[in-house]
Amino acid sequence: MFSLKKWFQLILGFGAVLSFAAPASAAPDAFSTALAHGPLYAGLAAFASGLLVSLTPCVYPMVAITVSVFGARQVSSRLQGAALSAAFVGGIIAMFVPLGVVAGLTGSIAGSILQNVWVISFISVVFLVMAAAMFGAFELDLPSGLKNRLAQIGGTGYAGAFALGLACGPIAAPCTGPFLTGILAWITKTQSALMGGLAMAAFALGLGVPFFVVGTFAVQLPKSGRWMVHVKSALGVILVIVALYFLNNAFGFFSKIARPTPGFLGTMLGIVVLGLAAGALHKSFDGTTTDKVTKGIGVFLTTVAGALLVIGATMPKGALVWQHVPVKEARAQALGNQRPLIIDFGATWCGACKELDKVTFSRDDVKREASRFVAVKVDATHDDDPVVSSTLSDFKVVGLPTVVIYDSKGSEALRYTDFVEPDQFLAALKKVD
Numbered sequence: 001m002f003s004l005k006k007w008f009q010l011i012l013g014f015g016a017v018l019s020f021a022a023p024a025s026a027a028p029d030a031f032s033t034a035l036a037h038g039p040l041y042a043g044l045a046a047f048a049s050g051l052l053v054s055l056t057p058c059v060y061p062m063v064a065i066t067v068s069v070f071g072a073r074q075v076s077s078r079l080q081g082a083a084l085s086a087a088f089v090g091g092i093i094a095m096f097v098p099l100g101v102v103a104g105l106t107g108s109i110a111g112s113i114l115q116n117v118w119v120i121s122f123i124s125v126v127f128l129v130m131a132a133a134m135f136g137a138f139e140l141d142l143p144s145g146l147k148n149r150l151a152q153i154g155g156t157g158y159a160g161a162f163a164l165g166l167a168c169g170p171i172a173a174p175c176t177g178p179f180l181t182g183i184l185a186w187i188t189k190t191q192s193a194l195m196g197g198l199a200m201a202a203f204a205l206g207l208g209v210p211f212f213v214v215g216t217f218a219v220q221l222p223k224s225g226r227w228m229v230h231v232k233s234a235l236g237v238i239l240v241i242v243a244l245y246f247l248n249n250a251f252g253f254f255s256k257i258a259r260p261t262p263g264f265l266g267t268m269l270g271i272v273v274l275g276l277a278a279g280a281l282h283k284s285f286d287g288t289t290t291d292k293v294t295k296g297i298g299v300f301l302t303t304v305a306g307a308l309l310v311i312g313a314t315m316p317k318g319a320l321v322w323q324h325v326p327v328k329e330a331r332a333q334a335l336g337n338q339r340p341l342i343i344d345f346g347a348t349w350c351g352a353c354k355e356l357d358k359v360t361f362s363r364d365d366v367k368r369e370a371s372r373f374v375a376v377k378v379d380a381t382h383d384d385d386p387v388v389s390s391t392l393s394d395f396k397v398v399g400l401p402t403v404v405i406y407d408s409k410g411s412e413a414l415r416y417t418d419f420v421e422p423d424q425f426l427a428a429l430k431k432v433d
Contacts, residue, residue, distance in 0.1 A: 134232045
């Protein structure tokens with residue numbers, strides 16, 4: 001059964017997943033945190049993203065036309081309609097899966113680029129621009145003539161349906177862009193071609209659901225109308241929340257405000273509800289002056305409070321208490337007292353670092369065992385700082401998170417460069433004297 005925290009992780013996965021703020025070694029972050037609970041969660045997030053995109057004006061109006069082109073409306077049996085529709089969805093999958101495989105294979109290269117704070121900031125700004133388009137600031141679509149030509153590729157029959165599915169990507173491109181970018185960036189951190197292919201297949205399946213339903217059952221979808229504006233507004237709100245989440249990962253401005261306490265989370269949830277009631281989704285910027293003002297207020301309240309709600313809900317509670325002192329001072333202290341040493345290198349934008357704090361370092365038995373260690377945390381958020389850069393170089397840190405454990409004699413005993421489960425970490429600590 002999903003917990004509230006897991007629902008937050010899935011919501012982030014819709015936009016991202018969200019997760020291009022960490023280096024290649026830092027797998028669990030937003031969308032990838034869902035994966036930490038099992039591939040099913042990540043698959044659901046990708047599927048939901050594709051389904052949401054299929055309900056936008058970039059895709060939805062093309063469903064009935066496209067199904068007619070590949071012949072599912074003229075079949076003699078429902079089974080044949082299902083087979084044609086499956087061939088079309090297979091084409092969509094065949095178009096998207098290679099993107100996921102390539103992203104997984106090139107993960108180490110892309111991840112080193114995506115850990116840069118300014119790259120994170122740029123992509124977050126792109127998300128905000130895409131959100132503005134969802135709110136109606138400008139039109140984000142392909143020319144209708146080009147869309148019609150793409151929708152006629154392949155002709156009728158199974159081969160035609162498959163070829164038309166391959167062309168569905170460019171048709172949906174204006175609305176898939178921000179979501180697809182986030183998921184592909186998450187895939188680069190998994191460095192897994194298999195996981196990349198499966199995630200993109202789930203996204204493609206979500207995108208293909210309306211086509212399959214219409215082609216198989218010949219149903220009449222609701223006509224395009226004002227409800228689609230609400231869908232676009234919902235996507236816009238999600239994109240803004242995701243952008244704010246990652247900007248916070250880069251610069252930490254919301255972390256100074258957010259708290260993991262029930263009172264704070266309840267207050268933020270109340271403000272989100274207030275923003276929705278004010279018109280964040282159901283009003284339009286094309287309406288009256290009053291509608292524009294109330295929608296603007298609603299969007300502001302919903303997105304800011306929503307970001308604070310997600311950040312607060314994913315903050316660690318009762319984590320291990322760390323010293324924030326120069327590493328050389330901590331090593332001298334450990335050697336002087338003949339105690340082992342833990343050095344945790346992390347950053348505000350590092351998802352796996354937060355996952356370590358939240359899951360591993362906060363467990364009571366881990367904290368008890370770690371109490372005999374000198375524990376120091378190094379904040380590498382600004383790795384262009386000469387002191388930080390020098391420290392990372394001295395300890396041969398090439399990615400985050402990195403946890404280095406020394407024994408009481410000052411010799412390196414263990415080193416972790418990825419998220420580590422509490423049981424594994426606890427067993428390792430017990431072996432260090």
